[in-house]
Amino acid sequence: MPIIKTSEDRALRLGTGAFAVFVVLLVAGIGVVLTQQSVLSIRKFGLAFWTRSTWNPVSGEFGALPFIWGTLYSSLIALLIAAPIALGIAIFINEISPLKLRQPLSYLTELLAAIPSIVYGLWGIFVLVPIVRKLELLAPEWLKKVPLFTGPPLGVGMLSAGVILAVMVVPLTSSVAREILRGVPMTQREAALALGATRWEAIRIALGYGRTGIIGAVMLGLGRALGETMAVTMVIGNNPQVSTSLFAPQYTMAAVIANEFTEAADELYLHALIEIGLVLFLITIVVNALSRILTRRVVRA
Amino acid sequence: MDEVKITVRDFDFYYGTNKVLHAISLDIPKNRVTALIGPSGCGKSTFLRSINRMNDIIPGIRVDGKILVDDVDVYGSGIDVVSLRRRVGMVFQKSNPFPKSIYENVAYGLRINGLRDKRKLDEAVSRSLDRAALLDEVKDRLNASALALSGGQQQRLCIARALAVDPDVLLMDEPASALDPIATQKIEELVFDLKKNYTIVIVTHNMQQAARVSDRTAFFMLGKLVEYDDTRTIFMNPSVKLTEDYITGRFG
Amino acid sequence: MRKFKSNLIVALCGASVLLALVPLAMILFYVISRGFSALNWAFFTQTPKPVGEAGGGMGNAIVGTLILIVIAGVIAIPVGVLSGVHLAEFKGTRFSSMVRFAADVLNGVPSIVIGIFAYAIIVLPLKRFSAIAGGFALAIIVIPVVARTTEELLRLVPGGLKEAALALGATRAKAMFSVILPAALPGILTGILVALARVAGETAPLLFTAFNNRFFSTNVTQPIGSLTVQVFTYALSPYDDWIRQAWAGALVLVTMILILSIIARVATRRLERMARG
Ligand SMILES: Nc1ncnc2c1ncn2[C@@H]1O[C@H](COP(=O)(O)OP(=O)(O)OP(=O)(O)O)[C@@H](O)[C@H]1O
Ligand SMILES: [Mg+2]
Numbered sequence: 001m002p003i004i005k006t007s008e009d010r011a012l013r014l015g016t017g018a019f020a021v022f023v024v025l026l027v028a029g030i031g032v033v034l035t036q037q038s039v040l041s042i043r044k045f046g047l048a049f050w051t052r053s054t055w056n057p058v059s060g061e062f063g064a065l066p067f068i069w070g071t072l073y074s075s076l077i078a079l080l081i082a083a084p085i086a087l088g089i090a091i092f093i094n095e096i097s098p099l100k101l102r103q104p105l106s107y108l109t110e111l112l113a114a115i116p117s118i119v120y121g122l123w124g125i126f127v128l129v130p131i132v133r134k135l136e137l138l139a140p141e142w143l144k145k146v147p148l149f150t151g152p153p154l155g156v157g158m159l160s161a162g163v164i165l166a167v168m169v170v171p172l173t174s175s176v177a178r179e180i181l182r183g184v185p186m187t188q189r190e191a192a193l194a195l196g197a198t199r200w201e202a203i204r205i206a207l208g209y210g211r212t213g214i215i216g217a218v219m220l221g222l223g224r225a226l227g228e229t230m231a232v233t234m235v236i237g238n239n240p241q242v243s244t245s246l247f248a249p250q251y252t253m254a255a256v257i258a259n260e261f262t263e264a265a266d267e268l269y270l271h272a273l274i275e276i277g278l279v280l281f282l283i284t285i286v287v288n289a290l291s292r293i294l295t296r297r298v299v300r301a
Numbered sequence: 302m303d304e305v306k307i308t309v310r311d312f313d314f315y316y317g318t319n320k321v322l323h324a325i326s327l328d329i330p331k332n333r334v335t336a337l338i339g340p341s342g343c344g345k346s347t348f349l350r351s352i353n354r355m356n357d358i359i360p361g362i363r364v365d366g367k368i369l370v371d372d373v374d375v376y377g378s379g380i381d382v383v384s385l386r387r388r389v390g391m392v393f394q395k396s397n398p399f400p401k402s403i404y405e406n407v408a409y410g411l412r413i414n415g416l417r418d419k420r421k422l423d424e425a426v427s428r429s430l431d432r433a434a435l436l437d438e439v440k441d442r443l444n445a446s447a448l449a450l451s452g453g454q455q456q457r458l459c460i461a462r463a464l465a466v467d468p469d470v471l472l473m474d475e476p477a478s479a480l481d482p483i484a485t486q487k488i489e490e491l492v493f494d495l496k497k498n499y500t501i502v503i504v505t506h507n508m509q510q511a512a513r514v515s516d517r518t519a520f521f522m523l524g525k526l527v528e529y530d531d532t533r534t535i536f537m538n539p540s541v542k543l544t545e546d547y548i549t550g551r552f553g
Numbered sequence: 554m555r556k557f558k559s560n561l562i563v564a565l566c567g568a569s570v571l572l573a574l575v576p577l578a579m580i581l582f583y584v585i586s587r588g589f590s591a592l593n594w595a596f597f598t599q600t601p602k603p604v605g606e607a608g609g610g611m612g613n614a615i616v617g618t619l620i621l622i623v624i625a626g627v628i629a630i631p632v633g634v635l636s637g638v639h640l641a642e643f644k645g646t647r648f649s650s651m652v653r654f655a656a657d658v659l660n661g662v663p664s665i666v667i668g669i670f671a672y673a674i675i676v677l678p679l680k681r682f683s684a685i686a687g688g689f690a691l692a693i694i695v696i697p698v699v700a701r702t703t704e705e706l707l708r709l710v711p712g713g714l715k716e717a718a719l720a721l722g723a724t725r726a727k728a729m730f731s732v733i734l735p736a737a738l739p740g741i742l743t744g745i746l747v748a749l750a751r752v753a754g755e756t757a758p759l760l761f762t763a764f765n766n767r768f769f770s771t772n773v774t775q776p777i778g779s780l781t782v783q784v785f786t787y788a789l790s791p792y793d794d795w796i797r798q799a800w801a802g803a804l805v806l807v808t809m810i811l812i813l814s815i816i817a818r819v820a821t822r823r824l825e826r827m828a829r830g
Contacts, residue, residue, distance in 0.1 A: 013643060078371055109574075118784050190397070230757055
């Protein structure tokens with residue numbers, strides 16, 4: 001009997017393929033539809049949309065600089081806090097903790113990822129923000145002259161947003177970093193130890209071996225932070241301004257969409273908001289694609 | 302009689318509750334090559350890795366008895382494992398260079414010990430590469446990635462890396478088992494040369510290799526030391542029937 | 554000195570675990586203590602009272618969330634599972650690596666952006682917010698998760714099983730649907746369950762798709778309330794009673810998600826053990 005593909009096998013390939021195509025089409029579709037729905041704003045403002053900071057729906061002037069600034073700034077703070085902690089967790093669970101603790105510890109840290117963002121937001125408003133305000137009140141006068149800490153101690157603002165984002169990003173980054181560390185051959189650590197390396201020096205060798213993947217893990221966290229909406233909008237103060245101060249209430253791209261979308265009365269306003277969504281989409285795609293490439297290469301090797 | 306470098310007395314080893322070494326006692330002479338042979342799973346690697354306490358990283362292990370290196374009990378209290386391992390170097394079955402340059406691989410052990418002086422580092426790197434018989438092949442590309450070397454070169458690089466920290470003992474766990482015959486021969490020649498300056502303990506599955514490179518041979522079976530003698534005696538005139546059967550290939 | 558540094562860093566790594574557990578403990582503590590005191594029968598059965606009046610509940614929102622989840626599941630399960638089957642069965646092709654990549658990218662798209670997409674595709678043509686639009690947005694979030702989970706679980710099925718089926722003369726399609734998929738099904742179902750539980754906690758993609766609705770509604774072409782949006786609205790309100798209800802809503806959400814994750818956790822652990830034999 002000749003070995004041929006039966007028609008049923010063809011059907012399997014095409015039938016399931018039709019659904020798989022849908023996944024690709026979704027990604028492409030989001031890009032196309034968001035572009036279509038933001039043409040008015042793109043045509044009218046061009047690149048100036050991203051360099052101007054006036055956001056005035058009444059007069060029809062839209063500049064998105066404060067939002068992109070707030071998004072990048074809050075994500076940066078989140079990463080600065082979350083990356084070392086997430087790495088520390090990954091190292092502790094993978095390289096240090098006794099075998100028996102590994103499962104429960106990783107489960108506990110991953111629980112953080114299961115909590116909905118609205119619950120983070122609720123906790124943020126009623127628990128975190130008051131704590132942050134108290135800390136801000138404690139700031140001595142000389143510190144408040146530093147551009148990072150100017151302005152009244154409101155509690156809501158960039159600092160609270162950064163902290164809450166950090167908490168939300170930690171589980172993802174640490175679980176990917178653990179995956180990467182698990183992929184580093186044991187013999188790498190042994191080689192270091194056999195040369196008289198301390199425990200930390202051997203861990204560093206493992207980190208070095210997986211460094212591309214570790215960077216990917218941090219970038220994955222960045223991607224998550226950039227698009228996070230509810231928790232941020234509930235604690236950041238939602239004030240479109242470009243400020244370096246951690247105490248200042250600011251705004252993010254995702255937050256302005258969440259808050260103003262249903263209020264957008266005229267089409268230009270709506271298109272301006274969707275353009276923000278489009279750019280957020282593009283940024284997160286680039287960040288996520290990069291991090292996937294980085295993490296995948298290491299896991300494969 | 303040769304000077305003794307490593308003394309083992311009634312050494313037991315457990316993975317959890319599983320006892321895999323039973324009352325091992327032997328003396329390993331200084332500046333000689335001692336081969337450990339025996340069927341797979343008999344505990345050769347476990348024994349070798351007990352000498353520099355590499356097994357410590359495996360959770361749930363337990364030891365009994367003594368291993369003395371230069372008359373100091375390596376399992377005694379107050380022993381600094383880190384400096385023990387610096388004095389008792391190790392080469393693994395599969396070469397495991399770091400994903401760094403050739404130079405940085407060899408310099409690693411010195412760097413972590415705080416050596417910063419570029420001239421001293423250069424010197425130590427080329428001396429170690431030379432001793433590992435690799436210098437001529439790589440001296441023009443010390444900054445190339447170690448991963449670009451051939452398998453045999455990588456293994457010699459790992460030997461150079463181990464030598465750079467200036468150990469007195471070198472433990473080798475089947476260092477040539479993943480290599481082709483020519484690379485294997487190079488490693489064997491190297492082992493032969495190195496014994497002038499180092500005490501070498503080598504695990505091998507290759508009887509000819511044990512016969513060629515070693516001065517003393519220890520035959521392990523099922524976690525017990527069956528026979529330990531001069532290599533020539535073990536191969537020509539073993540006193541235990543089991544040893545003879547193993548060497549002549551009458552069982553696995 | 555080196556030893557000291559090593560020990561210090563090891564200690565810092567341990568400290569970062571503790572540090573991460575602090576917010577977890579705090580969140581659980583507040584959600585449970587504040588939420589529990591606000592929970593009562595009315596919370597589950599009544600609809601919200603007009604602005605400023607105390608009392609009422611989130612019964613409609615709970616039903617709404619369930620309806621949204623069902624819609625999301627109906628759309629996402631076939632697409633996700635069959636895409637996963639394709640990824641596992643035709644893993645080497647360029648098309649499948651493209652799909653895999655697209656799924657991973659889609660997984661990283663912010664849910665608010667997905668909300669805009671659903672708005673443009675469904676709300677604009679229908680000219681009104683609807684449960685369908687909300688469910689569709691949630692489905693887009695679930696699809697890549699289900700696809701990748703299915704793929705991974707199918708790969709865990711021992712190759713011998715497939716070979717046995719093929720050797721008996723089964724076609725590839727038969728082998729897949731009668732032997733391999735059933736073997737992986739329990740795992741896939743738990744994966745779907747977890748994905749749906751997670752998506753029940755989404756707020757952003759519902760804000761301008763499902764919108765909100767103060768009344769009980771089961772009409773999928775009408776706006777519908779959901780626990781998350783209701784919690785959001787109440788959390789930002791100036792009324793104490795609404796804020797208490799927001800905590801209660803959070804408690805219900807968290808409980809639901811945690812229970813489902815724990816079930817899934819136990820189930821996968823058991824499955825893994827079974828796979829190992
Ligand atoms: N990490 C471990 N945990 C539990 N048991 C182990 C571990 N490593 C080895 N063993 C067991 O200890 C015994 C001795 O193993 P060892 O690796 O020392 O043998 P070997 O003589 O080196 O074998 P080979 O020639 O195959 O390398 C074996 O029964 C093995 O199953
Ligand atoms: Mg061995």
